[in-house]
Amino acid sequence: MIDAYLRSFEAFSRNGGAAAPEWARALRLSAITRFETLGFPTTRNEDWHFTSVAPIADAALTPLTSPSGRVEAAQLAPFLFSDDWHQLVFVNGRFDAALSRTDALPDGVRVLPLAQAYDELPILVEQHLGRIASFDAHSFTALNTAFLHDGAVIHVTADVEVAKPIHLVFVSDAAAVNGAMHPRNLIVLDRFAKATVLETYCTTARGAGAYLTNAVTEASIGDGATLTHLKLQRESAQAYHVGTFDARQGRDSHLVSFSFATGAALSRTNIYTELRGEGCGATLNGLYLGDAEQTIDHQTRIEHVEPNCYSRELYKGILDGASHGVFNGKVYVHPEAQKTDGKQTNNTLLLSEKAQIDTKPQLEIFADDVKCTHGATVGRLDETSLFYMKSRGIDARTARELLTYAFAADVLETIELAEVRDGLEAATLRRYAGRA
Amino acid sequence: MLEIKDLRATVADKEILKGITLTVNAGEVHAVMGPNGSGKSTLAQILAGHPAYEVTGGSVTYQGENLLEMDAEVRAQRGVFLAFQYPIEIPGVSNAYFLRAAYNEIRKARGEEEVDPMSFADLMDEKMKLVEMDGAMLTRSVNMGFSGGEKKRNEILQMAVLEPKLAILDETDSGLDIDALRIVAGGVNALKRPDSATIVVTHYQRLLNYIVPDFVHVLVNGRIVRSGDKELALELEARGYDWLLDEAVA
Numbered sequence: 002m003i004d005a006y007l008r009s010f011e012a013f014s015r016n017g018g019a020a021a022p023e024w025a026r027a028l029r030l031s032a033i034t035r036f037e038t039l040g041f042p043t044t045r046n047e048d049w050h051f052t053s054v055a056p057i058a059d060a061a062l063t064p065l066t067s068p069s070g071r072v073e074a075a076q077l078a079p080f081l082f083s084d085d086w087h088q089l090v091f092v093n094g095r096f097d098a099a100l101s102r103t104d105a106l107p108d109g110v111r112v113l114p115l116a117q118a119y120d121e122l123p124i125l126v127e128q129h130l131g132r133i134a135s136f137d138a139h140s141f142t143a144l145n146t147a148f149l150h151d152g153a154v155i156h157v158t159a160d161v162e163v164a165k166p167i168h169l170v171f172v173s174d175a176a177a178v179n180g181a182m183h184p185r186n187l188i189v190l191d192r193f194a195k196a197t198v199l200e201t202y203c204t205t206a207r208g209a210g211a212y213l214t215n216a217v218t219e220a221s222i223g224d225g226a227t228l229t230h231l232k233l234q235r236e237s238a239q240a241y242h243v244g245t246f247d248a249r250q251g252r253d254s255h256l257v258s259f260s261f262a263t264g265a266a267l268s269r270t271n272i273y274t275e276l277r278g279e280g281c282g283a284t285l286n287g288l289y290l291g292d293a294e295q296t297i298d299h300q301t302r303i304e305h306v307e308p309n310c311y312s313r314e315l316y317k318g319i320l321d322g323a324s325h326g327v328f329n330g331k332v333y334v335h336p337e338a339q340k341t342d343g344k345q346t347n348n349t350l351l352l353s354e355k356a357q358i359d360t361k362p363q364l365e366i367f368a369d370d371v372k373c374t375h376g377a378t379v380g381r382l383d384e385t386s387l388f389y390m391k392s393r394g395i396d397a398r399t400a401r402e403l404l405t406y407a408f409a410a411d412v413l414e415t416i417e418l419a420e421v422r423d424g425l426e427a428a429t430l431r432r433y434a435g436r437a
Numbered sequence: 438m439l440e441i442k443d444l445r446a447t448v449a450d451k452e453i454l455k456g457i458t459l460t461v462n463a464g465e466v467h468a469v470m471g472p473n474g475s476g477k478s479t480l481a482q483i484l485a486g487h488p489a490y491e492v493t494g495g496s497v498t499y500q501g502e503n504l505l506e507m508d509a510e511v512r513a514q515r516g517v518f519l520a521f522q523y524p525i526e527i528p529g530v531s532n533a534y535f536l537r538a539a540y541n542e543i544r545k546a547r548g549e550e551e552v553d554p555m556s557f558a559d560l561m562d563e564k565m566k567l568v569e570m571d572g573a574m575l576t577r578s579v580n581m582g583f584s585g586g587e588k589k590r591n592e593i594l595q596m597a598v599l600e601p602k603l604a605i606l607d608e609t610d611s612g613l614d615i616d617a618l619r620i621v622a623g624g625v626n627a628l629k630r631p632d633s634a635t636i637v638v639t640h641y642q643r644l645l646n647y648i649v650p651d652f653v654h655v656l657v658n659g660r661i662v663r664s665g666d667k668e669l670a671l672e673l674e675a676r677g678y679d680w681l682l683d684e685a686v687a
């Protein structure tokens with residue numbers, strides 16, 4: 002099946018793919034070579050032990066390198082939280098200017114599609130793109146890099162705080178079926194800059210058929226800067242989704258990440274960050290909601306490179322049907338990273354007999370003066386709590402719904418952006434408690 | 438109102454209640470006393486419908502119907518209320534939401550309209566005064582981070598909102614200082630009506646100075662070994678339970 006990708010790459014690099022700077026073409030070439038060597042990961046690969054990507058490897062999916070499909074603004078509305086945020090929209094992997102809105106950006110902030118960024122921010126793009134998300138050991142990142150051609154570039158210059166969120170929307174329609182998209186985004190926050198970036202992966206064609214989204218976002222968070230990043234994976238039920246977010250953090254910077262994953266037949270979200278300056282830290286939270294035969298896999302990796310940094314992780318999941326969840330939380334504390342303060346928690350609620358979770362905390366600590374804890378729980382609804390509610394007159398079904406929603410509510414409450422918090426709470430309440 | 442006849446029950450295959458007979462009429466206050474482990478909470482939980490206990494014999498009739506056949510929520514909707522010895526913490530569900538959900542379920546069961554959050558807030562203002570509770574406790578998750586005393590007061594607050602016909606208080610007094618005890622007892626007394634009844638389960642006579650019982654029953658090793666009036670409680674306070682333990686074995 003790799004052969005098909007290699008042939009697609011040949012065609013891609015002859016056609017539209019040629020319209021890229023020399024360095025980018027060289028990068029793609031080394032990426033496809035690496036992919037050829039790596040192939041798709043198997044479950045013998047430690048990082049993919051619990052999730053087989055055979056369905057992706059075996060599907061004949063063609064890269065969507067030219068524009069396709071058509072999405073109306075009204076179809077996007079359910080996935081937007083506001084109609085006045087800055088927004089770039091990509092339809093079937095390609096930038097759609099008509100659906101995008103960047104007219105109200107403050108001075109010192111650029112939000113633009115990759116092709117335009119090659120022309121207007123050539124140095125910035127060359128300095129960062131492909132330098133953060135390594136494809137050496139990551140097949141999907143290699144594949145994404147090989148087909149690098151579209152995505153969003155965000156640059157916030159020093160001391161600028163972007164008040165309104167920047168929403169990157171990756172929407173697919175029926176024309177994406179049997180296709181593969183490899184969006185590539187770059188976020189650069191200079192010193193003391195501050196921004197909130199959302200990535201939404203969604204579809205207007207539920208039930209139309211399989212497609213692959215294989216997205217990579219690289220983020221450079223400068224000294225004293227704060228990036229809030231929310232990833233919302235709401236793909237169609239037949240979709241495959243692999244999404245990698247990879248950040249490098251400077252001194253005293255903060256990353257606040259939230260991953261909400263509810264779509265796709267098979268999804269894998271990687272949230273990685275390297276704490277490369279003293280006093281910086283990351284908060285990585287997430288919520289996964291699975292049902293039917295879904296596989297929802299998260300891998301987080303926090304590299305504590307410098308001393309006095311913190312990391313906080315809270316991932317929660319609710320799994321119903323025969324769904325399968327995976328949480329693998331890696332924390333590496335390098336020998337120099339004294340006074341590291343790390344905490345990781347993963348709690349999963351299983352609503353059915355067939356649902357299952359593989360949870361694997363993975364702490365590797367090479368410094369001696371650190372505080373690192375982790376904890377994982379897997380459970381069902383608490384019978385005592387159910388009885389307590391029933392003893393107050395609340396019927397069994399309502400009690401179950403309320404407790405299920407409550408399980409998710411505490412991690413959703415960590416989302417500071419009110420529109421997203423309220424929107425996801427309402428969606429979760431509708432899903433589990435059948436009311437708005 | 439409540440007629441318990443020769444009630445026997447086991448938990449985890451161990452017999453805990455070995456034939457309890459007790460009649461409670463409207464307007465009455467019954468105290469159930471006894472040493473630790475004698476089965477007081479088991480009796481209370483069975484009346485509330487806890488599924489972990491297996492009734493192996495006897496009957497319980499409530500307002501002329503077989504109580505044991507009703508689901509826990511139906512019992513509550515018909516007016517049975519248990520103040521738990523160890524109230525349960527429910528992270529993520531606010532006290533206000535919980536109380537309103539319960540209140541509305543019970544109103545629905547009585548054929549009354551549900552109330553909106555605004556009118557419920559007014560009702561809460563009034564009920565909170567009764568147990569001298571701070572409004573901030575309404576926005577917190579049910580019993581999360583509450584002190585022992587706050588949890589007990591929260592149970593009485595729920596009772597005040599739900600206005601039960603048969604209230605069962607399981608050691609609501611244990612762990613309370615004298616001020617909190619007065620507040621809790623005051624709340625219970627204020628909620629008493631001629632058509633309601635109260636069963637007060639307690640280990641100590643102290644609470645009965647504030648909630649005066651019409652009858653006192655002593656439960657030892659799964660049996661009621663003695664019944665009397667409030668003087669019996671004073672006698673237990675003076676003599677302890679040991680002299681009754683001997684009788685229970687005999």
Ligand SMILES: Nc1ncnc2c1ncn2[C@@H]1O[C@H](COP(=O)(O)OP(=O)(O)O)[C@@H](O)[C@H]1O
Nearest residue numbers: 448449453472473474475476477478479480489
């Ligand atoms: N869920 C349970 N599982 C096992 N044993 C129990 C359980 N509940 C109560 N028991 C046992 O039943 C007996 C009576 O307990 P309980 O009714 O709580 O007594 P009391 O409230 O009078 O102190 C005790 O020996 C206790 O250990």
Ligand SMILES: [Mg+2]
Nearest residue numbers: 477478522608
């Ligand atoms: Mg007890």
